[in-house]
Amino acid sequence: MxxxxxxxxxxxxxxxxxxxxxxxxxxxxxxxxxxxxxxxxxxxxxxxxxxxxxxxxxxxxxxxxxxxxxxxxxxxxxxxxxxxxxxxxxxxxxxxxxxxxxxxxxxxxxxxxxxxxxxxxxxxxxxxxxxSGLVSARSRAPLWGEPVMLPAQNSDRLDDGIALVTESGGAGLLALAHRQAQGLHTVVSLGNAAVVDTPAALSILAATEGVRAVALYLEQIPDGARLATALADCARADVRLAVLRTGRRRAPDQVLDALLTEAGAVPCREVHQLLETTRALARVRRTSKGIAVVTSSAGDAALAEDLAGDAGVELAELSETTRRNLTARLPRSAVATNPLNHTTHLWADSSTLTEITATVAADPGVGAVLYVQDEPPGLHPEDSAEWLATREGARLGGAREDVDVLVVAGMPGQEPVGAVSGLSSALAAMAQLRSPAPDPQRLAKIAAVAALEPGRRPASRLLAEHAAKAVLDQAGVDVLRHAVVPLPDKDRGDEAAATAVALAAAQIGFPVTLRLSVPGAGSSPDTPSLSSGDKVSLKVSELLAGASDLDVVTRCDTAFLVEALARPGVPLTMLAHRDGPVPALTISLGGGWGQVLGETRTVPLPADAERIAQAAASLPGTSTADLEAVGKAAGRLARLFVEGGFAEFRVTLTNGTAVRAQARSLS
The missing domain is CATH 3.40.50.720 (NAD(P)-binding Rossmann-like Domain)
Incomplete structure (x- = not known):
């Protein structure tokens, strides 16, 4: 392309x-x-x-x-x-x-x-x-069927390195009209995407000179392997991503969302936020340090502090030296804090604002500075010059310390040229840029696993629970101490079966649980613990009565599953599945708490124990769980699922031990 x-x-x-x-x-x-x-x-x-x-x-x-x-x-x-x-x-x-x-x-x-x-x-x-077409602003080539007006070639509104890949022509029109196409590098409208689709466009933009950030407008769920490959291309080139995905309520896809999150894509809710978040991503270098906010308005400072908390952005704690140096330069009515309101007493005082911003930027805890300023449109040139002198002082101060200063306007329609429109958009970008950069090698591994997916999902077969646990045991996942006793032929008496099961229970050690493990039925309901051989024998008779209508083939693979009791602990359910664009592991609390809270975490596969444990730790209610053991067991489950022929594998882990298991093998 x-x-x-x-x-x-x-x-x-x-x-x-x-x-x-x-x-x-x-x-x-x-x-x-x-x-x-x-x-x-x-x-x-x-x-x-x-x-x-x-x-x-x-x-x-x-x-x-x-x-x-x-x-x-x-x-x-x-x-x-x-x-x-x-x-x-x-x-x-x-x-x-x-x-x-x-x-x-x-x-x-x-x-x-x-x-x-x-x-x-x-x-x-x-x-x-x-x-709707293709617009290459850098080549001055708007191949677009609707009117397009690019900024003048000598304009200060030129190329910020922002690209848009959209599955909606309307979103492309909005982008080209927004702020007179300020900052746009390329706009790609895919239409039906019959030949060039989202992954193809994304990969080529990642390799295109001058592209620093891409806005993705998604209406469909792309091919998982190719999307992961394109995301890896972006990660290698440090091309940042923001994404707006429509149809989320109608067709939610937690796997796609998780994949985009791993690629560092900032989720957005509407087109204005998408474009402005992308603009912010393109402007600032990554930093692990905190953020400083400087403004001339107490209201802007207070709002920025609240919104930073909402976005999870850490505001830098200014050092005593920094506060002392600021106090020497600020008006008496100003307080040396972060966010910093330098007040309008310094309005248009470019040299003093250069010193103040440089002092903030030089603080060892500051990685970037947001300078908040709105400029009403249509100002007289003399008045506009004062706004420019004010923010120019801030920009020069950051440049002196080699720290990025991002000018941000709070009110859409009142953005100075080149500023980001919207504090929420700017702070969402900063939250991402303070996080570790996405790992292209991991994204490439996800792509490789997804590429092995069958083009047409074959039918699957639900294994009996004892068979699923045998697979887990062979894969190195701890399972409860248990015994498997085959279901007797119909012409054999219940007494022999009861004796065999009772003997197995005694060898495990009372109390135990006992249930019938039937292929095609998944996990059986939880059963009360049994504390003696007599109680086990009674339970065997009850289970045999319920199994009387099983056909001959099913009876051959059905068995009594006798298990030791699980140690008390927080149950976590791990579901490895192929229900999204890439294989994934979805984590939730097990039992009733999982149904009540309804929260899940999804990790694209492959994934190691540490990554899974981190995802599990972010669930409410897991503070007392043995997450190291859970991660170790779930990591082995993930590897088993990726390498084995399974459509789905569900395991409930307590203290890292598989308590319940259900698997669907690809037939």
């Missing part, structure tokens, strides 16, 4: 000057943006449209260019698209943008399959169909 995403030569197929058409608007966008590369149209009869030379076919257009085109915009009807794509691929073009609808989104899957076949025949990257 490198040529398509930063084109130097463009052909617009279906060129026209008809007002409101995507082809005409694309030509106008390119001209207004000052695209400096080659631009030719394809029209069957006209030699020029809107000042752009035209030829009747793609081959003729390339002759005018004198080279093959990096990007081909196909603005024709759906029926003609596959042939144009095949020709573009045959002629060696870099890629294509297809505006037309009338494919899968309208029910015509065959039309989309023909488009995909034409593209894949020549390895041609295609955006769409049904896309």
């Amino acid at each position: 490198r040529r398509l995403i930063a084109p130097r030569s463009i052909v617009v197929v279906g060129a026209t000057d008809r007002p409101g058409s995507y082809a005409a608007q694309t030509l106008l966008n390119l001209q207004r943006a000052g695209f400096a590369g080659g631009l030719v149209g394809v029209h069957p009869r006209r030699g020029e449209i809107l000042g752009v030379p035209c030829r009747p076919d793609l081959a003729g257009a390339l002759e005018v260019l004198g080279e093959t085109a990096d990007a081909v915009v196909v603005a024709t009807t759906a029926a003609t698209v596959p042939d144009y794509l095949a020709e573009a691929g045959r002629l060696g073009c870099g890629g294509a943008v297809v505006f037309a609808g009338g494919f899968r989104e309208s029910g015509d899957l065959g039309a989309e399959q023909r488009l995909v076949a034409a593209a894949r025949r020549f390895g041609l990257p295609v955006l769409g169909p049904n896309t």
Whole structure:
């Protein structure tokens, strides 16, 4: 996609000057943006449209260019698209943008399959169909069917290194209109994503010069292995991520959310937050130190302190030396604290604010500074200069100490040029940038495991509990001391079975629990403890009566499961499963507390004992659990699940010992 995403030569197929058409608007966008590369149209009869030379076919257009085109915009009807794509691929073009609808989104899957076949025949990257387009701000190339106005080339509103990958054309329109496209590097609207999908776009942007952060707008759940690979690409390049995922209530996916969290993606709730969080991510270096907030408003300082707590951002505790040096420079009405309100007495005093911000930035506990300032729009230039001088002093102070100063406006619509709009967005980004960077090797391992998933999930078979525990035992997971006594044939008496089970119980040591372990039934209900051989014999008779209707095949794999009692402890349920885009382990409290609290933690697989224990520790009610033992056992379960042929494996652990187990094997 490198040529398509930063084109130097463009052909617009279906060129026209008809007002409101995507082809005409694309030509106008390119001209207004000052695209400096080659631009030719394809029209069957006209030699020029809107000042752009035209030829009747793609081959003729390339002759005018004198080279093959990096990007081909196909603005024709759906029926003609596959042939144009095949020709573009045959002629060696870099890629294509297809505006037309009338494919899968309208029910015509065959039309989309023909488009995909034409593209894949020549390895041609295609955006769409049904896309709003692609905008490369750095190349001044808005291949977009709606009006786009990029900042002037000499503008201070240029490129912050923010890219957007969106599965919604509407979100792309909002991004391009938001603050006059300030800071945007690239916008990719995927449309139907028939050829180029979210993982493909994300991977190429991670390798694109100048991209520092990517906003993801997701409507669908991507292929897990390819998404994890793309996230690993971003982690290697230190390209930061913010994500807005729609349909979460209709189709929740904790596994996808957990995967994105491991990749360091900051979750967002609406488009404004998505764009501004991405802007903040692009602006500040990672730091493990605390954050300082500087402002001229007591209200902003108080609000920033509250919101920092909500976001989990640690505000730096200023040292005594820092406070003393600040007091010497601040007005008498100001107090040397963090957040710091320097008051309006220093308004437009750039030199003093440079000293104050430098003093804060030099504190050993400060890793970054947020300078909070709103600037009302439409100010007289003389008034605006005062706002600029105030925040410029803060910026220079941070630069002197090589500490990032992020200007933040609290009120949308009152952002100074280059500032982040919204304290919540800025602080969400800072929370992520204070966390350890995502691990590309771990993400690559998740991708490798997900790539082994069967394309079509085969049917599964529910093992009997005693069989599941045997598998756990072989994998090194501690299980309760137990005995397995086969179910007798129907023609044998109950007495022999009762004797065998009672003997097994005596060898384990009373009290014990006893239940029937039946394939296809999962874990049996909990049973009261039995304190003697006589009670065991009575329970055997009761269980045999209930098993009288089992068929011959099921009886062969059914057994009495006699177990020692579990030591008291906090039960934790570990569910290894393949119900999301990647295999994962979902952790919850076992028993009634798990049902009451309803909280879970999800860890993509593979995962080691330490990672699982950390996830379990974040659940309420686990403070007294033996998390080291739980992590060790769950780590072995995770490895067993990844390497074995299981669709699902559920284990309840108490003190690291498997108390209950249920497994579905892939048949």
